Amino acid sequence: MNYRLFITLFCLLICSVSFCQKQNIDSLYKIVAQQKKLPLAQKKDTSYINLLNRYVLSNYYISNDTIKHYAEESLKLSEAIDYKSGEIESLINLGFYESEIGNYKEAIKYAERALEKAMALNQLKNILIAYSNLATFYEYSGDIKKSVEASLKGISMGENEAKKTETELLYLGLIYENLGITYGMQQEFKKALDFLYKAQEINKHTNSELASAQTLSNIASFQLKTKEYRKGIENIEKSILTFKELGFGDWLAYALKVKGQLYVEINKYEEALDIFMQSLSLYEKIEDKREKTSLLNGIAKTYNGMQEYDLAKIYAEEGLKSAKELNSFEDIKECSETLYKVYKRKLDFEHALFYYEQFKSYNDSIFNNENTKSIAAHEAQMSFIAMENELRLDNQKQHNKQRLFMYLSTGGVIILLTVLFFTQRSRKVERKLNGLLANKNHELKKREQELQSLNETKNKFFSVIAHDLRAPIASLNSLIDLLKDNQISPKDFMQFAPKLSEQVKSVSFTLNNLLVWGQAQMKGAISNPVESKLGAFAKDSSSLLKGLAHKKDITINNKIPDEAKVFVDEDQVNMVFRNLINNAIKFTPTNGIIEVLATENDSFWQVEVRDSGVGISQEEIDSILSNKTQFNSTYGTDNEKGTGLGLNLCKEMIKKNKGKLWIESTVNKGTSFFFTLPKLS
Known part of the structure; x- marks a missing residue:
């Protein structure tokens, strides 16, 4: 069973980042950079320190180096002017940094310093944060006893305060919830539910x-x-x-x-x-592999209950494979148990025995790892052995001293070996848990960065598309309204037809690119390569775009040899040629020349689309060829509009066809787009 643990540090982001929601990291950095230029005397100000702490908070799970640098600066400035609230926030941030890099001892020290200062100022919010962080750091380090003690102390402080703000209530509820989940992970479900019910009662008093x-x-x-x-x-x-x-x-x-x-x-x-x-x-969309693994086992158990044993076997095996990749003992145990039951019902006792033994092995390991009282049990065992030896000593007769000495020596060796054994095992478990926690933190950080990048790309993309499609559609709509209201005659309407036709073709071209790009982003664009004539792609695209070229008196020369053949997906490569030639027309002035050439190599053809246009700066080339998706609405030499989607699509399609793309350009002289396409092996 997997539970979703609220990392108590995360409540900082829930409750304290309203400022960061309005200002992104870049804008905050600009403000910080401007303030850093001020003289030191002006920087020793609470508003600048608060700004630094907000900037640090915005970098949680994004840049540990940034957190460390600015949190240390904030702490130094706060101490210089004796700004206690600034010191507390800086210490909390430094504790978070140390926990992220796995240095839990230092993280605990920072949290204890923050707690001491918050207690001196009687700041309940920061007291709860400090206790919450202490509990989390102790749990990360494997000290469940101290983790529970910190949570209980935080709860006591929160409950003793008669009037609490909504933010303080939310912190208190999260401490209750995390304490409950901690007990639940140790199989103490009744105690876990008691704390969760208390958290829910507190939630009712928040919004x-x-x-x-x-x-x-x-x-x-x-x-x-x-x-x-x-x-x-x-x-x-x-x-x-x-x-x-x-x-x-x-x-x-x-x-x-x-x-x-x-x-x-x-x-x-x-x-x-x-x-x-x-x-x-x-889960297929959010790509949470750990939760998906648990889900696959649930599906397998369901099919097993429906007596669909073959389907149950498929899902359980897929879940087991994923669990082993994640090194998740809990999921390996659960999937092994399901496969044992499936094979048992299929009367395949050999496989059933194999998976039962695997289930039993992992179950025993998990029990040893998750037993919160293991150290206490070991201590009790040692005390019992010592007591037994003492009683034996009291009952021995004086004449049997030598035999007693032998027993005591044996008992002492056993005690020593047992202590050494359990100490080593505890250290091994701690290292494993630290590794698992570090991997999870890395996954969370990476996922947040990916989601932020995708969200920024989406916003820019829709802004550009909406802007560039609105004008031609609005023009067409206006003319239709005029025609419908008899404000212009059909004859007058036809005077606008050529211009409307160009705009509609432009919209169609953009929408076609948009469709292909959307399929590629959803991993739905599958390449189906066949042997094709390379020159035919240039010929078809030139014919399709000859109207645009003719309008600007641009000559398109297709110099690709007839014998040039490649092994590619024809629709995708057609899209590449069409976009690159269209792009060349767009940025080539009147009476210009566009040439399409190809050079043969051992295993591929190198294609060049060369124009005599305005050229591209090196900075723009680097931006186009970067791994980030770019959507830049630019105008051509005849004020033609574009979204930048075409070049993104070219990069995607060339990559799918096992090729490479690069650009050479001289400003005001022209540009050459190069790409490679494979031959048939």
Whole structure:
């Protein structure tokens, strides 16, 4: 069973980044850079320190180096002017940095310093943050006992405060929730639910629908373990509605998975399968491999319950493969157990025994790793052995001293070896857990960066497309309205027909590029290479664009040899030629020349589309060839519009056909676009 843990540090982002939501990192950096130029005396100001701390916060899970540099500067300036609130925030940020690089001892020291200063100022919000961070750092370092103690102290401080702000309530609720999940991970489900119910009570006094829905999801996941299936279904249904309304796809996928697991336990396999498939479709989009692995096993268990053993085997094996790639002991154990049950029902006892033994092995490992009382149990065992030896010593007769000495020596050796054994095993477990946590933090950081980049690309893309498509469509609409209202005659309308035709063709060209690009972004553009004549692509594209070239008196010369043949997807390569020639026409002045040439190499043909146009600067070339998707609306020599989508599409299609693209250009003289296409092997 997987639970979604609220990393307590993350509540900083929930509650404190309203400023960062309005100003992105770049704009914040510009302000910081301007302020840094000021004299030192002017920088020793609380507003500048607060700015530094906001900038540090905006870089959480993005740039650890930035966090360290500016948090240290903020701490130094705060100490210089005795600004205690600035010191506390700086210490919290430095603690986060140390935890991100796996230095939990230093992270704990910073959190303790922040707590001491927050206690001195009686700042409840920062006190709760410090205790929350301490609990998280101790848990990361494997010290569950101290983690629980820190959470309980934070809860005590929060509960003793009669009047709390909504932000303070949200922090208090998150501490309760994380404490509950900590107990749940140690199989203490009743205690876990008690803390989760308390967190939900606190959520009712805040305006955070998301926090309430997340808590309900975790409650339902534990009710699955306590066999309170009906209550679990009721709670998960509520959270699903909220996640749908707020658009949190990752939490919706998780909630659907929990709902499916609940339906499996009450033997409603068909309903469970439908719910699981909805969850699977969401995980395919958000690419959460760890949660998807758990889901695959849930689907396998469902098919097993439906006596569809072959399908159950397929999904369980896929889940097991993914679990091993992730080195997830819990998922390996669960998938192995499912395969054991499948093979047992298929009467394949050899495979059933193999997977049962694998299940048992991982189950024992997980028990040893997750047992919160393992160290205490070891200490108790040592005390028992010592006590037994002491009693034996008291009961021995005086004449048996030598035999007693032998027993005591043996007992001492056993104690020493046992202590050494458990100490080594505890260190090994700690290293494994630290590695797993570091990998998870890296995945979260990488995913956030990818999502931010994709969101910026999407916004710019739709802005450019909307701007460039609006004008021709508006013109066409206006003329149709005039014609419909008899304000112009059909004869007058026909005078505008050539211009309208050009605009409609431009819109069609852009929409065709948009369709192909959209398919490529959704990984739906599949290449189907065949042997094709290279010159035919240039000929077809030149014919298609001859109207545009004729309008500017531009000559297009196709110099590709007739014998040139390549092994490519014809539709995709046609798109490349069409866009590059169209681009050359756009940026070539009247009476210009465009040449399409090809040079043969051992395993590929090198194509060159050369024009006598305005040229491209090296900075623009670097931008075009970068890995980032670029959407730049530019105008040609005759004020032709463009979105930049065509060049992005060319890069994508050439890459799909195992080729390379590069550009050579001289400003005011012309540009050559080079790309390679493979021959038939």
